[in-house]
Amino acid sequence: MFTSRTFKINKICEYLLNAKVKRCYPKHILSNRSVHDVIDVDINGVKLIFPNVWLRDNCQCEQCFHVTAKSRIIDYNNFNVDTKPVKVTKNSNSLQVTWDDGHKSKYGFNWLKLRSFSPKYQKKYNDDIYRSPKIVWHGKDFYEICKKHDYKDIVSSDEALHKWLNDTSVYGVSVIEKTPNSETAIDEIVKTVGFTKRTHYGEKFVVQNVTNTSNVAYLSSSLQIHTDLPYYEYCPGVNMLHFLVQTKGEGGENILSDGHYTAKYIKDNFPEDFKLLTNVQVEWSDVGEEAGNKFYKLYRAPIIEIDSNDEINRINFSIPQRGSHFPGSIEDVVPWYKALKLFFNLNKKFAAKFKTPEGNILVFDNIRLLHGRNKYEDSENNVRKLIGAYIDWDEIYSRLRCVKVKLNLID
Structure with missing residues (x-):
């Protein structure tokens, strides 16, 4: 009728x-x-x-x-x-x-x-x-949720490309195995999606021990858990790290924590701290020089960003890249620092720890997951070298929808 x-x-x-x-x-x-x-x-x-x-x-x-x-x-x-x-x-x-x-x-x-x-x-x-619904996870479940994908399959098969992109969007992390031993191998993966997110570190970046550096990630010491580039208003959505050379000695383990899992845990168990972490603005900062380009980046956002439906949509966290200017009220300082330490401690508690094998590409959601690294010994005969690239979520979701249409998974 x-x-x-x-x-x-x-x-x-x-x-x-x-x-x-x-x-x-x-x-x-x-x-x-x-x-x-x-x-x-x-x-x-x-x-x-x-x-x-x-x-x-x-x-x-x-x-x-x-x-x-x-x-x-x-x-x-x-x-x-x-x-x-x-x-x-x-x-x-x-x-x-x-x-x-x-x-x-x-x-x-x-x-x-x-x-x-x-x-x-x-x-x-x-x-x-x-967007596919996200499934949050505790570190103890990491090996169950972190799906492995074959490099050649992704670059040659729409079905494999769909599976990889969907797993990454749902769980926030995935691993690409059997990657060619080349500094340009990551480029082929990027091409299956679209193009890289260029930052003041370039279209790609190299992570290895550099003594006089403008970024603490380029040291062999421990790297505390963080999200990359929180000082960008539109920061990179996905981080891809190709482990071209892995240290043969002790250390160098990756640390990954699902910031959404931690945020929801705090919301359920520490509601006042959750309010502070979602309401108090933080000034994120990066000042320095890279390849002759001077930069002075500032952006203000809370540690946990929520949307109009009270859903978590972005995590901002980096001890080194948190500016010394506090934009909030002086009354908020002490309780906010306590909430900050709670968020930090819980992410460490809930994190997964693993050593990514040489030849793998570790892919993870940079506005959801916190990542870090244990210290490692670096010498002439024992090096560690990663090739990194960023991709925006807009490009990943766009490619995922296109592949779904091509595979007749949606109208």
Whole structure:
């Protein structure tokens, strides 16, 4: 059945009861401050509702939508937010609407279901297309969640590329094995995704012991757990480290902690500390010179960043790259330092410790995981050399969606 109706809040509730879809649409979608004009649609027994204005705005005809550019070209000079349908019909797989200005629109049922306002289909869209849900982990589970992938498979197979990108997005970490012994080997992996994130350290960077350095990561001493480049407003999303040469002696073990796991643990067990870690601004800083380029980077953000849905979306943490200026209130200083130490200690407690074999590429989410390294002995006959590169999450998610479409995993 297809009808067009104007509902006030009590009428909407009555409609939803009659349509037997009240469990699909929670109360928060029903505003008591507005009047809703909707079309209700029964698609093979699935009852869905769509606002008139949304349907008109998303008309797929060639006058309103450019097919090859995948872009809306509807003329908003003449767009009427109060538009109403005068005729609604259907065939076996689509809905046709004639609007009060005479314009005609057609919508495929599968297209409508994927974009419906039902929480069930919104979740499906979020999980399948927007971003796969993250699975947080404790260090004791590291070898179970950290999936291994073959270098040649990734560069030659869409299925392997999809598996690698999806595992990395879900768990925040993965390992690429059997990488060629070349300083340019990481370039082929980057090309499967798109391109690197260039920083003031270049398009790629080398991690090895350098005595007079502008970065403490280029020492052989212990490297405390941190996220890279928190002083960038748009910091690199994913860190890739190719272990070209691994130290043969003691030390050099990697330390990885899931910052989301720790943040959620603090939220559940230390709510006041969680508030401090999410509310108090920190000034992140990096001042120096690299390859003749002087830099003076500053950015302010809390240690734990949350979005409008109170979901964790970025971790900022680095003892060396935390500036000495405290932007917050003096009353916050002592309690914030205690929360900072709690976050640091728990990440150490929950961390995984392992030594990455030579020839592997360790891939991890730089805005989720904290990483560090145990000290190691460095000498002429016992060196450690890593080739690193960054990739933005925008590029990874984009490639992941493209591969899903190519493999017919999504519409």
